[in-house]
Amino acid sequence: MINDDPLALQPSHVRPLIDFTIEPMCRLYAYMGRKTNLAYALVDAPHSLLVQSYHPREMTSGLLNADGFGVGWYHTRQDLLPFLYRQVMPMWHDVNFLEHLSRFIDAPCFLANVRSATVGQPVQITNTQPFRWGRWLGVHNGFIDNFRQTLYRPMRDRLSDICYNIVEGSTDSEHIFALFCNELVLNPQLSPVMVLRQTLQIIFSLAQAARTSVSAAIILTDGMYVLAGRCARSVPPPTLYWSQDAEKLQVASEPLDQENQWYPLPENKLLLMSLQSEPETYSF
Numbered sequence: 001m002i003n004d005d006p007l008a009l010q011p012s013h014v015r016p017l018i019d020f021t022i023e024p025m026c027r028l029y030a031y032m033g034r035k036t037n038l039a040y041a042l043v044d045a046p047h048s049l050l051v052q053s054y055h056p057r058e059m060t061s062g063l064l065n066a067d068g069f070g071v072g073w074y075h076t077r078q079d080l081l082p083f084l085y086r087q088v089m090p091m092w093h094d095v096n097f098l099e100h101l102s103r104f105i106d107a108p109c110f111l112a113n114v115r116s117a118t119v120g121q122p123v124q125i126t127n128t129q130p131f132r133w134g135r136w137l138g139v140h141n142g143f144i145d146n147f148r149q150t151l152y153r154p155m156r157d158r159l160s161d162i163c164y165n166i167v168e169g170s171t172d173s174e175h176i177f178a179l180f181c182n183e184l185v186l187n188p189q190l191s192p193v194m195v196l197r198q199t200l201q202i203i204f205s206l207a208q209a210a211r212t213s214v215s216a217a218i219i220l221t222d223g224m225y226v227l228a229g230r231c232a233r234s235v236p237p238p239t240l241y242w243s244q245d246a247e248k249l250q251v252a253s254e255p256l257d258q259e260n261q262w263y264p265l266p267e268n269k270l271l272l273m274s275l276q277s278e279p280e281t282y283s284f
Helices: 039-044 049-054 095-104 152-157 172-186 192-210
Strands: 027-037 069-073 083-087 106-114 131-133 136-144 214-221 226-233 241-244 248-252 269-274 277-283
Touching: 027 039, 027 049, 027 136, 027 214, 027 226, 039 049, 039 095, 049 106, 083 095, 106 136, 106 214, 131 172, 136 172, 152 172, 152 192, 172 192, 172 214, 192 214, 192 226, 192 269, 192 277, 226 248, 241 269, 241 277, 248 269
Parallel strands: none
Antiparallel strands: 027 106, 027 248, 069 083, 069 106, 131 136, 136 214, 214 226, 226 269, 241 248, 269 277
C-alpha cells in the first residue's frame, strides 16, 4: 500500500524543492463519536491523513508534510488524560504506527497532524503536534510571519507561570495553544469557543501592532467538544472542512472521502461541535 507511492521510497531527509517565500503548511484532522479505530481516518481512507502527507490537494504552499506527525486520543474513562504519540519521521515511514498502533487503538475522540515545518524550526518531538494541557489537545496549521522577531516575546509575556511552562518547543503553533490555555485560566466565566475567539483577537491585535501576517486553522478538543477556527491577516487562511452525522463529527484540512458530507468552514469563522447538538458557527 505505502510502497506503491514513489515518495514512500525516498529517504526521510530527501525533500523536493519548495518555494520558501511562503510558509509551509500542515494537515489536521479531528474525530469525535462512536469509539472507532484510528486506522480508517489516518491510514485507510481514500484521502487519509497518510495520503495528505505525500499528496495534499489544498495546501497553499509546500508539496509534502514530511517533518513528522502526531496523534492524541482519549480513553473512554474520564479520569484518564489524553494520550500522545508523536514522531519526527514522515508518517509513511512509520510502519509500526501504520500497520500496528493505528489498528490497535480505538478511541471515542482523537486529534492528528502531519507536519510541514517552517524553515529554521527544528524537526523534533517538542515541535510536533498535537500539544496537550490537562484534558485539552490542540493543533494549528498556518503561521505567524517572522514569528521569532515579531510575536514571540509579546505572546510569551502574556503567559502565566503555569501556562508559560506548557511551552517546550519553539513553534508559533505551540505558543498559540499556550495562549489559549492561559485565557481559559484567566476567563473561567467564558465558554471555550469564546476563549478561542479572545485568544485569536489578542494574536491579531499583536500582529497588527507588529505589522506582521497571521494565518490560522486551529482545532481544539477536551474530549467533549471540538472547537475550530479559520482566519488570517494579510494572507489567505488554510482550509478547514467539517462533517457531522448521527454517529460522529469530523474536522479536517481536506475531506477524507466522498461517503461523508463535508462543508467548508468560511473564512473568519469559529466552529463549535458536540455530539449532543448541531454545529454552531461564530464570527471571529
